[in-house]
Amino acid sequence: MSKGILVLAQNNSTVDYVEQACLLAMSLKVTNPNTDISIVTNDAVPDVYKHLFDKIIPIPFNDDAASVDWKIENRWKLYHATPYDQTMVLDTDMLVLQDIASWWKFLENYKLYFTSKVFTYRGEVVTSDYYRKAFTANNLPNLYSGLHYFEKSDLALEFYTWLELVMQNWELFYGMYVKENYPGRVSVDVSAAIVAKILDCDESITNKYASFPTFTHMKPYIQNWNRTPEKWQDCLGVYINRNCEIKIGNFSQSGILHYTEKDFVTPEIIERYRNYLHV
């Protein structure tokens, strides 16, 4: 069976998501050189980075996010766009910092898998629901779509079919399932949680005891800080060595880093990866 990583990248007026995806692809080539990655995008991928991708795939069924700046309306299409039998979906603002071969092995136990336990940069399990009040208030499963996996299967197809329905009619479904802390806009995480609730499958698509697959989530208010800045870089340094190993503050990073802030992507970091890979 074929397997690979899939990422959806749509630039908007302020963020170059394709560049983020290219950085993600470089990080993958450093730590997992034999793992394929494909990008779903209608934006141009710079020539210098094209070879990093196994396939560059146009967004199928037209672009549902053409008129908005927060472009997540096409996420449900990834099931239909993937060229792989087994797909790991990542957000663009992530870096793969370690060999994840064992993660693939673990995921073979599942047809569909969402991580439900993420970590701070210090390796602490995130317990704060600061950004997830809607989940706790409405008893929704705590799924993170930023890293999820599916195998082409009846379960995954049914899930994604429902995800399409929920995302395209989010106000209706959120009115039914997210009455408390009602979100002002569509969210993939909330939508996926609703689908899991509808299908009553959350127990079989995540594992709260597993310490991987997961990611380090850098949103500032979940870092167990007393004084929380607007951006985590305001209080933590980022260090990257010639082997593209990254430290944040005093902590070496491993696994998958979800850096969340667009200005994490600096010319220095891109240069490190390009030098290492001779890109």
Next chain:
Amino acid sequence: MNKTRGVVLFARNNGRLDYVKQAVFLAKRIKEYLDLPTTVITDSFNYLQSNFDVSVFDKIIQVEYMETKNNRAFFDGSLSHKTAPFKNDMRDGVYNWSPYDETLLMDTDYIICNDLLLKCFDMQHDLMLFKESYDLADHRDHTEFEHISDYTIDFYWATVVFFRKTPENEVFFDLIRHIKQEWNHYRRLYQVESSLFRNDFAFSIAVHIMNGFAKGSFVAPLPGKHLYTTDRDVLQRLDKDSMIFLVEKKDHLGEYTMLKTEKQNVHVMNKFSLERIIDAEMKNV
């Protein structure tokens, strides 16, 4: 071959607090509750010999008397304090000084009231410290004992340390010495606001480095819970294995709530009140 086991205490007087007296007192309790020999490392050998029964110690190691610029305030309840030298800069030497294969290193203000720490010697981990801790005054901000500063690493207590003599632990204590020698560098690197050198910080940094700058398993937790009272509280009474504390009230400076512990080891940071208790006990003997 059986491994030798024992406890090591540091007792370096500073003109305000009598750590030698505390060490003698603790050594007796160690004998009573743990039945282990105690070695004391002291810079006040003559004072110890002429004022106390030295037979409570298995071994006395003399170190040079040295002044220090490391001053700090020692409180005696919430309304009174004295500034005194904080002579805490020899702990890294315990690896070489300890005559035992398996050592429990303790602060002299750690009051032993049970035999729980004996479990260390049956455990496989070669290095154990307390990380989780519980303030007997439940209302106080505990965050300074969770991380050594807001954005940095986990806090470990150097109050009680169990270690075996292994090559890894030798590196660990060498590393603590290096951190101590370059303290100004490391305190900035780890965002420690105070320039005061603290063994808790040095041990925490060394653990973090030995773990590869990440969470890891180089050190395991000691058995039991690390209970403490700060120097804003007062140890009022000690009766065998029960203690009565006056614990400062929230938002009422100088007022206290009485609290009793039984068969619990407690880190009593108010050393003045501890010494009053020791004096009273010695008078009664």
